[in-house]
Structures are given as structure tokens and as C-alpha cells.
Amino acid sequence: MEKYLCIHGHFYQPPRENPWLEEIEVQPTAAPYHDWNEKIAAECYAPNSASRIIDGKNQILKIINNYQKLSFNFGPSLLSWLKKYSAETYSRIIEADRLSQKERSGHGNAIAQGYNHIIMPLASKRDQKTQVIWAIKDFEYHFQRKPEGMWLPETAVNMEVLQTLSEQGIKFTILAPHQARRIRKIGAEEWMDTGQGNIDPTLAYKCFLRDGYSIVIFFYDAPISFSIAFDRVLESGDYFVQRIMKGFNDGRVWPQILNLATDGESYGHHFKFGEMALTYALDYIERNNIAKLTNYGEYLEKYPPKFQVEIFENTSWSCAHGIQRWRANCGCNSGRYYGWNQHWRQPLREGLDRLKSSLDELFEREGGRYLADPWAARDAYIEVILNRARENVEQFLARHQRRPLEADEKVQVLKLLEMQRCGLLMFTSCGWFFDDISGIETVQILKYAARAIQLAREVGGVPEIEKALLDKLAEAKSNICEMGTGADIFRKQVLPSQVDFRRVLTHYAISSLYEDWGQQQDIYTYRLIREDFEKREANSSHLAIGKVIASSQITWETHHAAFVVFHPAGLDLRSYLLINDAAKENIPTEEFKQNLLAYFARSDIEGVNRIITENFGSNYLSLGELFLEERIKITSLISKHILKHFTDTYRSLYLEHYRMMDYLREVEVPIPKGFLVAAEYFLYDEFINQLKNLATPADEASRNKLSSIIEQAEHWQVKLSTQEVGLLIRQQLENRFRLLAKDPTADDLATIRYLFAIAEKLQLSMNLWQMQNFFSAILQNYPELLQGGNVSSSKLSNQRIEELRQLGRLLKFNMG
Numbered sequence: 001m002e003k004y005l006c007i008h009g010h011f012y013q014p015p016r017e018n019p020w021l022e023e024i025e026v027q028p029t030a031a032p033y034h035d036w037n038e039k040i041a042a043e044c045y046a047p048n049s050a051s052r053i054i055d056g057k058n059q060i061l062k063i064i065n066n067y068q069k070l071s072f073n074f075g076p077s078l079l080s081w082l083k084k085y086s087a088e089t090y091s092r093i094i095e096a097d098r099l100s101q102k103e104r105s106g107h108g109n110a111i112a113q114g115y116n117h118i119i120m121p122l123a124s125k126r127d128q129k130t131q132v133i134w135a136i137k138d139f140e141y142h143f144q145r146k147p148e149g150m151w152l153p154e155t156a157v158n159m160e161v162l163q164t165l166s167e168q169g170i171k172f173t174i175l176a177p178h179q180a181r182r183i184r185k186i187g188a189e190e191w192m193d194t195g196q197g198n199i200d201p202t203l204a205y206k207c208f209l210r211d212g213y214s215i216v217i218f219f220y221d222a223p224i225s226f227s228i229a230f231d232r233v234l235e236s237g238d239y240f241v242q243r244i245m246k247g248f249n250d251g252r253v254w255p256q257i258l259n260l261a262t263d264g265e266s267y268g269h270h271f272k273f274g275e276m277a278l279t280y281a282l283d284y285i286e287r288n289n290i291a292k293l294t295n296y297g298e299y300l301e302k303y304p305p306k307f308q309v310e311i312f313e314n315t316s317w318s319c320a321h322g323i324q325r326w327r328a329n330c331g332c333n334s335g336r337y338y339g340w341n342q343h344w345r346q347p348l349r350e351g352l353d354r355l356k357s358s359l360d361e362l363f364e365r366e367g368g369r370y371l372a373d374p375w376a377a378r379d380a381y382i383e384v385i386l387n388r389a390r391e392n393v394e395q396f397l398a399r400h401q402r403r404p405l406e407a408d409e410k411v412q413v414l415k416l417l418e419m420q421r422c423g424l425l426m427f428t429s430c431g432w433f434f435d436d437i438s439g440i441e442t443v444q445i446l447k448y449a450a451r452a453i454q455l456a457r458e459v460g461g462v463p464e465i466e467k468a469l470l471d472k473l474a475e476a477k478s479n480i481c482e483m484g485t486g487a488d489i490f491r492k493q494v495l496p497s498q499v500d501f502r503r504v505l506t507h508y509a510i511s512s513l514y515e516d517w518g519q520q521q522d523i524y525t526y527r528l529i530r531e532d533f534e535k536r537e538a539n540s541s542h543l544a545i546g547k548v549i550a551s552s553q554i555t556w557e558t559h560h561a562a563f564v565v566f567h568p569a570g571l572d573l574r575s576y577l578l579i580n581d582a583a584k585e586n587i588p589t590e591e592f593k594q595n596l597l598a599y600f601a602r603s604d605i606e607g608v609n610r611i612i613t614e615n616f617g618s619n620y621l622s623l624g625e626l627f628l629e630e631r632i633k634i635t636s637l638i639s640k641h642i643l644k645h646f647t648d649t650y651r652s653l654y655l656e657h658y659r660m661m662d663y664l665r666e667v668e669v670p671i672p673k674g675f676l677v678a679a680e681y682f683l684y685d686e687f688i689n690q691l692k693n694l695a696t697p698a699d700e701a702s703r704n705k706l707s708s709i710i711e712q713a714e715h716w717q718v719k720l721s722t723q724e725v726g727l728l729i730r731q732q733l734e735n736r737f738r739l740l741a742k743d744p745t746a747d748d749l750a751t752i753r754y755l756f757a758i759a760e761k762l763q764l765s766m767n768l769w770q771m772q773n774f775f776s777a778i779l780q781n782y783p784e785l786l787q788g789g790n791v792s793s794s795k796l797s798n799q800r801i802e803e804l805r806q807l808g809r810l811l812k813f814n815m816g
Contacts, residue, residue, distance in 0.1 A: 003248050003291040004257040004299055007282070008174060008220070009066075009264030010151055011045065012075040013037055014430040014441055015116055018627075019422055019451035020499035021524040022554070024081075025629040027440065037078065041086050044268035044275065049092035050773045051279040059814035062283070063776040066275060067096035068103075069282045071295045072264060073113040073151040076138040083142070088773075097143050100295065107297030112139040112147035112170070115382075118427040119326045121158040121314050122349075126375060127424060128164040134382040136168060141386045148297040149173060153429050156316040156323050163209045172216040172296055174261055176317040177201055180219055181310045191310075197222055202249075202256035204300055205309035216305055218296055220261035221247050229262045234271040237280030244281060245290065257299050258291065318433075326432040333435045337479065344437040344476035348486060351472030352426055355449060358465045359423045362456055363416055370413045372402050381417045388553055407556075414555045415455045422452035437476050438483040438493075446473075446486075446494045454498065455555075499627060501550055501559045504528075506575045506621040507630045508550070509563040513542045513573075514637035525553045534593060536600055540569035540645075543600045543608070545588055562588055564596070564612050568605050573623050573638075576616035588615065647685055653678040679716040683709055687720055691728040696736060697748035706758065721762040729759050730766055737774035744778050744796060749803055756810055772811050778804065779813075786816045 016024045016037060024035045033039035048066040055061055074082075074093065082090040093110075100109040114120060115134040123131065132150070139147045149172040150165055157175060165173060177197035183205060184191045199205075201221040208214045224247050227233045233243050247258040267274040285291055314322045324330035327349040329342045367374030377400040384396050397410055405413065431445035453466045473486030483489060504526045508517070512535065521528050533546035544565045551558040559579050567573040588596070592615055599607035623631060653675065661675050687709045694702055713720050733755050736748050759766050779785055784794045785804055794801060808815045 001253060002255040004255065004294040005244065005282075005285060005291040006071050006218075006257055006259050006294050006296060006299065007069075007278070008071040008073075008151075008259070008261040008296075009048075009267065010073055010113075010261065011078065011264035012073075012113065012117060013040060013078045013081075014075075014428050014444065015077040015425055015448075016444060017077070018497060018499070019425070019448050020497070021627075023524055023629075025497075025627070026632065029440070037081050038085070040265060040269045041082065041089065043272070044265050045082060045093075046086060046089045047268045047275045047769075048264070048278075049089050049096070050769075050776070051275045052772075053276070053279055053283060055814050057814070059812055060772060060776075061814050063773065064279050064283065065092050065096050066267070066279055066282070067093050067109065068099050069109075069286075069293055070264075070278075071109050071111065073111045075113050075117060076115055076135065079138075079142055094143060101145075104295050104298040105301060107148065107295055107301065108143065108145060109295045110139070110143050110147070111149035111151060111296070112136055113151045114153045116425050116427075117153040117429050118424065119154060119156045119316070119323055119429050120152055120161040120164075121156055121323055122326060123427065125160060125164070127427075128161060129168070130379050130424065132164055132168045132170070133379045134385075136170075137382040138386065148300075154316040154318050154323075154326075155179065156314075156326075156429075157311060158313040159209065159311070162207055162215050162311075163213060166209055166213040166215045170215065172204070172218060172300060174218050174220060174259075174296070175311070176315075177219045177222050179311050179315045179317075180205070180217075181312045183307045183309045186306060186308050194309075195312075199309075200252075201259055202247075202252060203254065203307060204257070204296075204303065204305045205307050206305040207309050207311065216300055217309055217311070218257075218259050220259050224258075225260045225262050228260065229266050229270075232271075234266065234274035234277040237277045237284070240277045240281040241284050241290075244285065248291065255303055257294065257303075259296075326429060337435055340435055340479040342432075342435065344478065344486060345432050347472050347475040348432065348437060348442070351469045351476075351486075352445075352449060354472065355452070355465060355469050356423050356427075358462060358468070359419060359452055359456055362459070362461045363420055366412070366459055367416050368402075370402055370405060370409055370416075371400050373400070374416075376400065377413075378417060378420050381421065384414075384417070385421065393556075411556050412459055415459050415557075418554055419452050419455035419459070422448045422455065426452065436479045436483075437486050438478045438480055438489055443489065443493050446490055447497055450490070450494050450498060497627065501526075501552075501557075501561075501579065502577060502621070503625075503627065505548070505550055505559075505561045505563060505577055505579070507626055507634070508548065509544065509546070509565045509575045509577070510573060510623065510626070511630075511634050511637065512544045512546065513565055513567060514634070514641050522553075527551050527553055532588075534597065536597060538601060539603055541600070541603065541605075542567040543596070545593060545596060547588070562616075564588070564616055566608055566612065567638075568608075571605075574620040575622070576612055576620050578616055646681070650678040650681040650685075654682040676716065679712075680718045683713050683716065683718045684720065684722075687713070688724065688728065691725070691732060694732055694751070696739065696751075697746070698751040698754075700750075703751065703754050706754075710758070710761070721764055725762065726759070726764040726766070729755050729764065733766075734770045734774070737771045741774040741777040744782060744804060745800060749807070752807065768811055772813070775808060775811050775813065779808075 013036065016035060018025050024037060027035040030036045030039045033042065050063050051066050052060050053062040053064065097108040097110040101107060112135045115131045115138065118131060120128055120131065135150060136147060147170065150170045152161065152173055155175050157179060177199045180194045180199040182191040182193050183199060186206060199219050201219045205217050205219070206214055207217055224243055227243055233240050244258065248256065267278050282293060286293055316323050319325035319330065319332045321330040321332065325332040326345070328346050333340070333342060364374055367377070371377045380396065380400065384393050397405060397413065426445045426448035428445050430441035434441055449469060456465060457463065470487045470490060473490055476486035478484060478489065504523060508521065508523060508528050517530065519530050529549045531547040531549065535544045545563070547562045549558060549560055562578045564576045565573065592611065596608065596611050599611060623634060626634065657675060661671055664671055690706050690709065710720065733752060736752050739748065740746050782794065782796060785801055785808065805815050
């Protein structure tokens with residue numbers, strides 16, 4: 001009988017965005033990467049989209065998109081992040097699903113995932129429905145088709161959850177074998193007990209639900225899946241093949257599907273080069289006809305279930321106690337910290353449940369004033385989340401409003417819906433999964449809770465809801481004494497992350513000293529439109545004064561503001577604001593502006609401070625009070641501005657005196673240290689600027705300029721082999737290979753060879769991954785490059801073929 005292989009990768013990261021900014025702020029634990037999404041994308045998501053098969057000499061034989069061979073799901077927030085920040089990886093994922101439909105009888109490899117990874121059996125029926133609807137709509141947005149299956153977060157399940165999936169048109173899901181209770185042939189009476197995971201995982205099973213609904217369940221092979229996730233199977237492609245082959249049994253008299261499921265991050269993040277072991281195994285099995293690669297949808301079409309199944313309710317794949325891991329101290333944890341407990345899970349769950357109940361009551365009461373059906377509007381709100389263009393939001397409101405809404409009422413509705421979104425996000429499962437309430441995952445869900453509370457307060461919610469949550473969090477004690485309780489963590493780590501219009505306007509005002517903002521500027525989810533602006537610089541001091549209109553792109557809330565920012569040379573920077581009614585007055589008046597600018601021009605710091613406080617008051621915000629990400633950005637801008645003066649000084653010093661320094665060196669007179677500092681600073685800065693501005697294609701004069709700087713750097717023993725230089729050379733090479741992939745006749749090979757030579761001379765280690773991907777595209781379009789010699793049928797000249805073959809060798813391809 002036929003043998004089929006389906007390996008499923010559950011690719012997921014929890015939502016990490018600051019709920020007020022909708023962007024991920026810097027996460028130091030992910031260093032040297034900006035955040036954990038970026039780190040895991042580099043280690044797993046991108047490598048799986050272009051995975052290598054290599055020979056015994058570590059030369060590349062093939063580059064394969066694993067997503068074209070795998071069944072997979074991506075968490076919606078992760079997929080949106082990839083679309084924005086790793087566009088090429090995102091494109092390969094979408095393309096892999098498109099191509100898999102052609103290869104798998106019209107069934108794509110991608111399936112959906114519960115929207116923000118909540119433990120579905122712990123959610124209300126209403127929340128379950130929204131999670132599934134949002135997941136389906138998000139999937140359709142990215143993959144341009146309806147999903148056939150859906151991955152349940154942590155495979156947490158009960159019959160109501162399966163009912164919800166089926167009611168929304170989901171055909172199948174995937175569970176662990178220990179979640180199956182009993183099976184029987186469809187139409188038979190006698191049941192067979194399958195407790196303790198004793199179910200054959202090479203079949204599809206049908207689960208009958210109420211009201212005529214049903215859903216198919218695939219139970220994955222637990223021993224092999226466990227080996228992938230926790231043993232060291234992925235250290236060797238051959239070992240992986242052997243382990244897979246043990247899952248087949250020639251004694252089975254049906255077309256068996258060996259069905260494996262793991263966290264997708266196993267392939268590259270948890271196990272370095274795990275994606276290559278996967279690629280090798282799938283390629284080997286396919287080439288040697290050991291089994292046919294398939295996905296669940298294709299197998300289901302060919303072999304509909306002959307058995308029905310009943311499940312154990314309220315179970316999951318990652319908790320031996322059902323779903324207790326997300327509400328109690330059940331004993332499930334990472335095992336890293338001896339003596340720790342998770343008693344904090346229960347008060348966290350109870351506090352958020354209580355908060356959610358209050359939010360729902362508020363939503364139903366206030367939403368009912370504006371919306372025909374508040375809960376139907378919430379189900380449809382995913383249309384806004386995916387596309388916040390004003391026209392789209394207006395159409396959404398028109399479809400769901402009870403009556404025509406005024407501008408301020410639209411703001412109320414959007415705040416209510418956003419409150420509900422945060423109320424769902426605060427139940428993301430990772431908040432309970434790990435070992436302590438102080439972990440970044442738990443802090444993140446508490447940020448969503450804080451944002452929901454803030455919005456509830458703004459739409460007229462019960463003022464005590466934050467206190468009620470804090471009272472319950474006070475019962476949740478951290479295992480780390482200095483962290484205190486959940487309430488302490490909320491006050492110290494969550495509330496400081498809050499962003500309001502004052503902080504956004506302060507950021508805009510301060511950065512306007514060093515950024516050239518235009519008439520309209522978007523800062524995260526806020527849009528600022530300039531009405532009036534003046535900026536001055538004198539004697540290393542800076543001043544800016546202006547008026548803006550600031551609007552939230554999420555809730556449409558709008559404020560008018562006037563600001564003054566004053567940064568005296570060497571002193572603290574201060575930002576003064578007037579918002580709304582105060583700003584709408586004729587402040588800053590023309591007289592005030594002229595007097596302020598006059599004081600500034602005379603460097604009268606006391607006069608500047610006096611006139612500002614007379615008109616704006618004495619309260620101000622400084623750089624240290626901004627949120628971390630923007631503080632880093634603005635201090636970088638300030639530093640860059642200051643360093644420009646040093647750069648100009650060092651440039652003059654070096655260019656005016658380097659001949660004299662050469663002479664001193666010849667006559668063996670010690671070189672003044674100040675000159676050596678100037679040489680180091682100027683030559684490095686000049687080298688960086690030349691690399692950044694290297695034209696495409698670069699002319700010989702540009703290459704000669706770089707060579708001259710390298711010679712001078714060697715002469716004065718200036719180090720150029722830094723991480724920054726390596727990154728710039730890599731970026732220059734990647735840009736050129738990107739163009740070469742589009743047009744292999746492009747006249748820039750000399751620069752490519754030259755940049756490789758520089759990297760070798762400076763002993764820089766080059767990450768060739770992206771360049772290899774571009775070159776692989778050339779090989780796909782011009783397979784004659786692997787032949788060598790004279791190729792008369794090629795569109796490329798024989799000389800160009802040989803030049804490209806040489807590049808292939810530089811990139812560590814086996815060119816035959």
C-alpha cells in the first residue's frame with residue numbers, strides 16, 4: 001500500500017508589540033538582534049525558506065524552500081510581522097503555499113491558527129467564535145484562499161471548541177494521540193479504547209458533533225515528533241531519515257500517512273541547522289520514493305475517514321494535567337529552576353477573567369448605543385485590523401452602525417473595539433506557559449490588560465477595574481524576591497510602557513530638533529500634521545517651536561498641540577506642551593515667537609526659559625522620560641549632530657598635516673597622539689561613507705578611492721575590519737547580487753569581485769546566505785552555468801558564463 005509523509009510545522013511567536021505603538025520595542029535578551037522575532041526569523045523562518053543541501057566539501061548542491069514540502073501554520077501576528085520586516089521570507093512562504101496547491105491536488109500546505117494563541121477551552125463560546133473568525137479572515141488576507149484546517153493553540157481542545165471550528169467551515173485539526181479517548185468504524189456500534197495514546201496515527205478520524213456538524217482529526221505520531229523536538233534527531237539528516245522510516249509499517253493494509261507535528265522553531269532556532277536536516281530528509285525520501293510527500297487536505301480528499309473518534313475533553317499537547325498549565329500550579333514548567341512554583345498562574349487567570357467580564361459588560365452596554373450588533377461588529381473588526389485605511393474603516397462603521405455616527409462617536413466605537421482586541425490578546429497562552437510571572441511573555445499580556453483598562457476608562461468604564469486587577473495580582477507572588485508580586489510588576493514594568501498623546505507629542509517635538517519632519521509625519525500609530533514650525537541653532541544650542549494636529553490611526557482620537565523644545569549647549573533638553581483648548585488659543589503668538597527667537601539669538605538662556613514658562617507653564621518633559629526605543633533613537637540623532645563637528649575638525653587636521661606627519665615618521669620622530677586620533681577617526685569615517693555611497697555599477701575611480709583609504713589606514717595602523725564595515729560590504733554585495741539575479745548580464749562584476757577582495761584583505765567573515773539565494777535564482781533560470789565549457793544555446797556569452805561560474809565558487813556552490 002502507498003505510504004505518505006506529512007510533517008507539520010507550528011510556526012509561532014506571541015504578540016510582542018507595545019499595545020500603544022503597535023511596534024516591538026527593543027528586547028535586550030534577544031541581543032545582538034533588536035527583538036526575539038528578528039532573532040528567530042534569522043535563525044529559523046528565513047533559513048527554512050531557502051534551505052541548503054550540501055556535499056561533503058560543504059558546497060551547495062541545492063537550495064530548497066521547506067515550506068513547499070511541509071504542512072505549516074504561522075501565527076497571524078508573526079506572519080504580519082514577517083510581511084513588514086522580512087518581506088522576502090514572507091514572499092517565499094506565500095509562494096510555497098501557492099506552488100503546493102499545484103503539487104498537492106489543489107490543497108495548499110498552509111493551515112490557519114487560532115488568532116492569538118489563547119487556550120480555547122478556557123474561553124467563552126463568544127470569544128472562541130471571534131478567535132476562529134479572525135484567524136480565518138487573517139489567513140484569507142495573506143494566502144488568498146480559505147483555510148481547510150486550523151491549528152489549535154497547544155492543541156488545547158474540548159467538544160465545544162471542535163464545534164466552533166466546524167461551524168466556521170474548518171474541515172480538520174491536529175491533536176496529540178493521548179487526546180483520543182476511543183474509536184470505532186463509522187456505522188459500527190462497538191468502541192475501541194485508545195487511552196494512553198494507543199491510537200494509530202496513520203489514519204484520519206472523524207469526530208461527530210451536535211446539530212449535524214463534524215470535523216476530521218489527525219493524531220500525530222508522538223514518539224517521532226518528540227524525538228524531533230527534544231532528542232538530537234536534527235543533528236543529522238541521515239539519522240532523521242532513519243527515524244522517519246521507523247514510523248512506517250508494511251503490515252498496515254491501508255494507505256498510511258506518517259503524520260508528524262512539532263514547533264516549527266525546532267528547525268533552525270532550537271537546533272542550529274535543523275532546517276538543513278529537514279531539507280535533506282525530505283529530499284532523500286522523495287528522490288528515493290520511500291514515501292509520497294503530502295499535506296492533510298490532499299490526504300483527506302483521497303482517503304476520507306473510515307473511523308470516528310471521541311476525544312478526552314480539556315486536554316492539550318503540552319500539559320500532562322489537561323489545561324491546568326494555564327490556570328494552576330499543576331507542576332508543568334520548563335524544569336530549569338529548582339524550587340520554583342507557579343502558584344501565580346491562578347490569580348493571574350482569575351484577575352484577567354474578572355477584568356474581561358467587566359470589559360464585556362462595558363462593551364455590550366456602550367457598544368449597543370452605536371452598533372446594531374456589538375458582537376457581530378467585533379467578529380468583523382478583523383477587517384479593520386488588517387486594513388486601517390480611513391476609507392475601509394468608514395465602510396466598516398457604515399455596515400455596523402445603529403445610526404449615522406458623529407465624529408466623536410466614531411472615536412468611541414473604535415476605542416470600544418480596540419478595547420475588545422486587547423481584551424483577547426491579554427489571554428495569549430504564553431503568559432502562563434513559562435516559569436515566573438516576571439517573564440517577558442507575562443509582562444506582555446499585562447500590557448494588553450493595561451491598554452484595555454485605559455481604553456475602558458476613556459469610554460466611560462468603571463474606574464475600579466484596574467484596582468480589582470491589582471488586588472488579584474497582589475496574590476501572585478514571583479519566585480524572584482526582588483520582583484515582588486504581579487501588582488508590583490504591573491506598576492514597575494507595565495505602566496511605564498503606557499503611551500499617551502503627551503508622550504507622542506514630546507517625541508515629535510524633541511526629534512524635530514534633529515529630524516527634518518515634513519508637513520505630515522507618522523510616528524508609530526500616530527499621524528502629526530504641522531500647522532506652524534520654526535527651528536534655530538546657535539552656539540551649539542537648539543530651539544524649536546510649533547503647532548501640530550496629532551491623531552491616532554487606531555482610534556481616530558485627535559488633539560491640537562503647541563510646543564517649544566529648548567536644548568541649551570551642554571544642558572538638559574526640555575519640551576513644553578499645550579494641548580487642545582490651550583493650544584487652540586493664539587499661542588504661540590507671533591509676538592511671543594519673535595521675542596523667543598530674539599532671546600535665543602542673543603544666547604540669553606535665562607530670557608528663553610522665562611518667556612517659555614510665562615506662556616507654557618513650568619511643567620516639561622525631558623529626554624529621560626520618553627519610552628526606551630525613542631530615547632535611543634533621539635540620543636543617537638543628538639550624538640550624530642554633535643559628532644559632525646568632531647568629524648569636520650578631524651578631517652581638517654588630517655588633510656592639512658598628514659604630509660608633515662609622514663616626514664616626522666621618516667626621520668623617526670614620535671607622531672603626536674592627537675594626529676593619530678585624527679587619522680583614525682577621519683579614515684574610518686571616510687571609508688564608511690565611501691562604502692555607503694558606492695554607486696551601482698561602481699566606476700574604477702570609486703574603487704581606487706576605497707583602495708587609497710585602505711592603504712592610508714595600513715600606513716597609520718587604523719583598524720577597518722569592524723562589524724560595521726563587514727555589514728556594509730555585505731549589504732553592497734547583496735544589492736548587487738539582487739540586480740544580477742534580475743539581469744545576469746549586468747555590468748557590475750568587477751565591483752563584486754573587488755568587494756570580495758576587500759573582505760578577504762580585511763579578514764572579514766561574510767554571511768553569504770542572501771547572496772547565495774540570489775545566485776540560486778540565476779542557476780534556476782540558467783542551468784547551463786553548471787555545465788561549463790562552450791554553451792552555444794545560452795542567452796549568455798561563454799565569457800559571462802565563466803565569470804558567473806567563478807562567482808558561484810566564491811559563494812561556495814558546487815559548480816560541477
